[in-house]
Amino acid sequence: MRWATRAGVHVDRAACAWLIRRHLDRDAQFVFVTEPASVPADATPFDLRGARLSHHDGDCSFETILRSYELTDPVLWRLAQIVHEADLDDERFHAPEATGLDVVIRGLSMTFPDDQVLEITAAMFDGLYEYLRRGLLLGHEPA
Amino acid sequence: MEWVLLSYRIPREPSTPRITVWRKLERLGVARLGDGLVGLPADARTKEQIEWVAEEIVDAGGTATVWLASSTSQTQERAIAAAMRAARTAEYQSVIAQAQQAATGPVEEAARALRRLRAELRRIQRRDFFPPEDQDQAAAALNRLADRLKLAAGDSRAGKPAAQAGTPGDRAGAPR
Numbered sequence: 001m002r003w004a005t006r007a008g009v010h011v012d013r014a015a016c017a018w019l020i021r022r023h024l025d026r027d028a029q030f031v032f033v034t035e036p037a038s039v040p041a042d043a044t045p046f047d048l049r050g051a052r053l054s055h056h057d058g059d060c061s062f063e064t065i066l067r068s069y070e071l072t073d074p075v076l077w078r079l080a081q082i083v084h085e086a087d088l089d090d091e092r093f094h095a096p097e098a099t100g101l102d103v104v105i106r107g108l109s110m111t112f113p114d115d116q117v118l119e120i121t122a123a124m125f126d127g128l129y130e131y132l133r134r135g136l137l138l139g140h141e142p143a
Numbered sequence: 144m145e146w147v148l149l150s151y152r153i154p155r156e157p158s159t160p161r162i163t164v165w166r167k168l169e170r171l172g173v174a175r176l177g178d179g180l181v182g183l184p185a186d187a188r189t190k191e192q193i194e195w196v197a198e199e200i201v202d203a204g205g206t207a208t209v210w211l212a213s214s215t216s217q218t219q220e221r222a223i224a225a226a227m228r229a230a231r232t233a234e235y236q237s238v239i240a241q242a243q244q245a246a247t248g249p250v251e252e253a254a255r256a257l258r259r260l261r262a263e264l265r266r267i268q269r270r271d272f273f274p275p276e277d278q279d280q281a282a283a284a285l286n287r288l289a290d291r292l293k294l295a296a297g298d299s300r301a302g303k304p305a306a307q308a309g310t311p312g313d314r315a316g317a318p319r
Contacts, residue, residue, distance in 0.1 A: 008187060055195045056202060058163070088195070089269070090167065099265075106188075 001025050004043035007032035009114050011105045012087040013047045014121040015062045015079070020046075021122065023071060032114045060087045075133045082128070101128075144220060146212050147185040148176070149193050153205035160203035167196050172231070172270025174223045182223075184272045185211055228273040235277035238264055242284040250295045257288050 003020055005013045009032070020028045031043050039045045046053035047061035053068065054061050062083040066076055085091070085098035086105075104124075108117050134142035149168075153161050171192055173181035183189040190211075197207035214220040238260055245256035264281055271278060 010187070010191070049194055049198055055198050058199065088192075090170070109187075 001027070002029045002031055002040060002043040004031040004033055004039040004045045005047050007034055007114055008109060009117050010087070010109055011102055012060045012062055012083055014105055014118060015083045015125060016046050016053075016065055017118045018122045018125040019062060019065055019071075019076070023076075024065075024069060030115070030118060058090075058092070060084045062087075075129060075136055078132050078136065079125070079129060097128075144213065145185040146182045146214070147190045147193050148180065148182045148210040148212050149173075149197055149207060150180050150210065151197065151200050151205060151207040152179050153200050153203055160199070164196060164200055164203070167199070170266070170270065171196075172227065172272065174227055176223070182212070224273045228275050231267060231271045231273075232275045232277045234267045235264075235275065235281040238267070238281045239277070239284045242281075242288045246288050246291055250292065253288060253295075254292055257285065257292060260285055260288075 003017070003025070005016070009017070017028070017030055031040060033039055033048075036045065036048050036050055039048065044053065045051040046065065048054055053065050056064050059067070060080075060083060063080045065071075066080055081093035082095045082097050082101060085093055085095040086102040089098070089102075101124075105117070105121060108120055112120065131142060151164075153164055155161065168181055171183060171189070173183050176182050183193060190209075193209055197209050200207040214223075241256065242260055245253045245260070248256075264285060267281075268274075268278065
């Protein structure tokens with residue numbers, strides 16, 4: 001399947017792409033557009049103004065995707081809090097990791113083209129997911 | 144200089160989304176250019192943040208359009224920048240005053256104040272597009288407060304054995 005999002009990916013879009021590949025569509029292909037009108041007809045848009053899978057009611061796109069595909073994994077929801085704060089910084093959640101994640105991905109998007117940013121951040125989100133998973137199992141910060 | 148402008152209208156009632164939007168715009172540090180018109184210097188982050196506020200306004204039953212614009216006069220642009228800088232200056236000054244106040248109080252309260260003020264400083268910096276000198280002064284005031292706390296912690300560590308040695312009751316009561 002093809003998925004479309006805005007070019008110049010940042011934390012929310014990187015996290016959504018990772019989520020889509022890991023949980024919704026293993027063979028997902030991503031298209032980067034500069035405006036909603038240029039989304040190809042066969043592509044599902046996300047994190048784009050006006051799209052169903054975008055910001056809604058104060059949620060970031062990552063949270064919207066979790067909600068609409070009924071993904072209930074608590075590790076993903078904890079990750080969602082970090083993505084939310086890194087993206088929106090509205091202090092709805094306590095997520096001190098967000099600040100660091102935000103600047104690292106901002107730096108990556110200044111350095112690499114979008115498809116490469118998705119590749120690098122996929123590894124980051126794999127690691128972050130594992131860290132959060134262990135933390136949730138242990139009930140405290142792992143190692 | 145390029146600006147991102149948000150022109151919007153949001154229903155008076157219900158008031159909750161209207162207040163949420165107002166708070167978000169304040170947090171972003173927008174220049175209020177007119178009734179239902181706000182602006183920020185355009186960059187990747189501000190464009191995105193403004194787009195999401197626009198989306199939220201539409202979700203709340205309002206209307207919103209987002210524009211990229213440049214001013215036709217440097218004078219009016221400078222006046223807007225100066226007003227934004229003045230708003231940040233007042234916020235930095237408040238941080239400095241609170242840091243100085245905390246430095247005179249008990250150590251635990253000062254430590255709490257330091258954490259709170261560091262978060263506050265970061266919030267102000269994020270919406271500071273024309274940094275005044277006060278930014279550095281506010282950061283320096285917090286570093287001074289942190290240094291003082293470190294010094295106080297060092298004192299209490301150094302003072303601990305001395306206090307124990309000087310309190311015979313402690314030693315007698317300690318299990319051996």
